[in-house]
Amino acid sequence: MAQSNELAESPQAPEALKISVIGCGYLGAVHAASMAELGHEVVGVEVDVEKAEALAAGRVPFFEPGFEELLRRSLASGRLSFSPDMKAATGAAVHFVCVGTPQRRGEYAADLTYVEAATSSLLDVLGPGELVVGKSTVPVGTAARLAALVAERVPEAALAWNPEFLREGFAVQDTLHPDRLVYGVADGGPVDAEALLDRVYARIVADDTPKVVTDYATAEMVKTAANSFLATKISFINAMAELCEATGADVKQLADAIGHDDRIGRKFLNAGLGFGGGCLPKDIRAFMARAGELGADQALTFLREVDNINMRRRIRMVELARQVCDDSLLGKRIAVLGAAFKPDSDDIRDSPALNVAAQLQLQGASVRVTDPQALPNVRRQWSQLDCVDTPEEAAEGADAVLLLTEWRQYKELDPAAFGAVVRTRRVLDGRNALDREAWEAAGWTYRALGRRNA
């Protein structure tokens, strides 16, 4: 699978380096192809042989807009290869560690098994003058510990921490045009990490992208602090939604009005079913766990409330469905539109939509789920749920339709035509994403979290 070619002379890439990317999941695969796009010679090391083979053949094992084109372009340039063998990373000037840090089973803390395994096998091939760059989201203190391992085994090599802020659905754009670069580096040392990273990101640096060069602990915390802030913003507006329901106020208008204040901003103030996915929920929990280990747990107790507010939204959605179905879910047919944790993704990790769908089913409803991209994953992991390909099939004879992931194609449904397939025109907008007036005008009873009833 490995291919190599002469790059140093490439006119587009005067700063070209040999780079390895260890771990080619979501983050690593996008990073590897993006680094090749920037002109570097890149090898992606992925222990899952099937995944490495698929990527080498230009097949993307997940849905991400624009990524397949980027991958194929990078492969065709001859600058990108994949291998299941760590030896392929030998001789790279920079080694990016991009493996996952999931939540530990039954605990809040992050599971560092993959980071540790990847680093220890990388140490077998690491050479003097080379730089190990951590991109995975890790508990603060991890980089210093790994740097000590590097120093012990290869004293002439070094380590830096360079967190990644990519959003699913925008992964390519966020990697090639990030809104900031953060380098966590050690003082002094055998390798000029900042200069080397500047070479890696030469084109991005040339775009005047803001850059923060700092210590390891700050770089690690930038990532968890950013995700905690985003989660807090979402839970804030969802807490306001709870109050709106209690007072008869309207959370969407409230968000618009406070969002006009530049200091607050309208982004990430969309009230609804709350956050899910492979990052925000586990990152805020790992952050709390780490704060506890450091004796600073009080500083983050508010994140427990952020998590609680978020989980309450799912319960509330089920209650609302029960209410509109004449106070009983037993035997009711419910259509669930959306299964991915957010639109433009097939990722169903901690998906609020599936959580609600499963609760409804457990409480006796007959649930049909549809999603434009995530159904293969749902069928594999949630075999008890009935999956259908189209919203019309999901809604056939339905007592209620729930919009739980705001895919564009669901927002564009024609409420009049769609109304012909259901038994009763009741729609619950779990993402405050539908054109309420249009649905009501077509005879639907519209309900949403934090909104006034008609």
Ligand code: UDX
């Ligand atoms: C997030 C961070 O945004 C990204 O910077 C980091 O690198 C990884 O984690 P991602 O998990 O892809 O990215 O999703 P994001 O767009 O942040 O959305 C997270 C969740 O919040 C989704 O479930 C989304 O539906 C929900 N959300 C987002 C809201 O409920 N309301 C909003 O206003 C925004």
